[in-house]
Amino acid sequence: MGDKKEEFYTRPPKVSGWQSFSTFLWNSETNQFLGRTCSSWAKILLFYFIFYVALISFFFGLLALFYQTLDFHTPKWTLSKSLIGSNPGLGFRPMPPDSHVESTLIWYKMADENYVPWVEKLDEFLKPYTEPSKDTEAHAVNCDYSDTQDGPEKVCKVDVGNWTPCVKESKYNYDKGAPCIFLKLNKIFDWVPEFYNDTEKLPKNMPQDLKDHINGEKNHNAKAVSEM
Numbered sequence: 001m002g003d004k005k006e007e008f009y010t011r012p013p014k015v016s017g018w019q020s021f022s023t024f025l026w027n028s029e030t031n032q033f034l035g036r037t038c039s040s041w042a043k044i045l046l047f048y049f050i051f052y053v054a055l056i057s058f059f060f061g062l063l064a065l066f067y068q069t070l071d072f073h074t075p076k077w078t079l080s081k082s083l084i085g086s087n088p089g090l091g092f093r094p095m096p097p098d099s100h101v102e103s104t105l106i107w108y109k110m111a112d113e114n115y116v117p118w119v120e121k122l123d124e125f126l127k128p129y130t131e132p133s134k135d136t137e138a139h140a141v142n143c144d145y146s147d148t149q150d151g152p153e154k155v156c157k158v159d160v161g162n163w164t165p166c167v168k169e170s171k172y173n174y175d176k177g178a179p180c181i182f183l184k185l186n187k188i189f190d191w192v193p194e195f196y197n198d199t200e201k202l203p204k205n206m207p208q209d210l211k212d213h214i215n216g217e218k219n220h221n222a223k224a225v226s227e228m
Contacts, residue, residue: 074189074190090184091186092184093121093181094121094125106118108174115171115175118174122168122182123168126160126168130160140154140157142156143156202214
């Protein structure tokens with residue numbers, strides 16, 4: 001047997017950092033750009049192109065399918081079928097400033113006339129009634145509180161001038177220490193209020209204390225109750 005030659009690992013030549021970076025950018029010996037050959041770059045780019053095209057197509061396909069179940073003018077679930085239900089929440093105006101959002105207290109000193117912000121909040125709240133837009137006026141009708149409806153795009157005219165002393169000219173009575181507070185019902189889509197013009201035919205499920213209050217007002221001021 002012939003003598004077996006021993007092979008030893010030869011350390012690559014030591015190069016500078018710039019030369020190493022230049023070789024990484026383009027290796028003329030292996031024809032590699034950024035560590036990959038042209039065919040390797042073509043394969044990986046083709047793979048990611050197909051992958052992202054399929055992913056985007058899948059996403060927009062599901063989005064289009066989802067939009068087929070929506071109505072851009074009407075909620076899918078309303079009234080008793082929705083989480084809100086058919087009983088609107090009760091709110092009030094004016095609301096405290098944002099700096100005291102955790103409180104619902106309305107406070108001021110008449111001597112300092114610091115009730116002005118409260119009055120301004122009520123002015124803003126009642127602006128759709130005191131200064132209705134042209135679109136609102138075009139759809140406003142005189143309501144007689146009958147069982148007939150003028151259509152879903154109609155709104156009742158509201159004469160806030162009949163709310164004395166809770167009017168702008170009287171500063172909503174804030175300057176007299178007897179401030180007016182407006183109660184409002186939260187909006188619920190498709191909700192139609194049920195009103196009762198006959199105090200003798202109040203609903204059976206109406207709270208008894210409310211019935212007593214209505215009957216008390218009737219005895220005290222029958223004309224006012226008849227116009228409710």
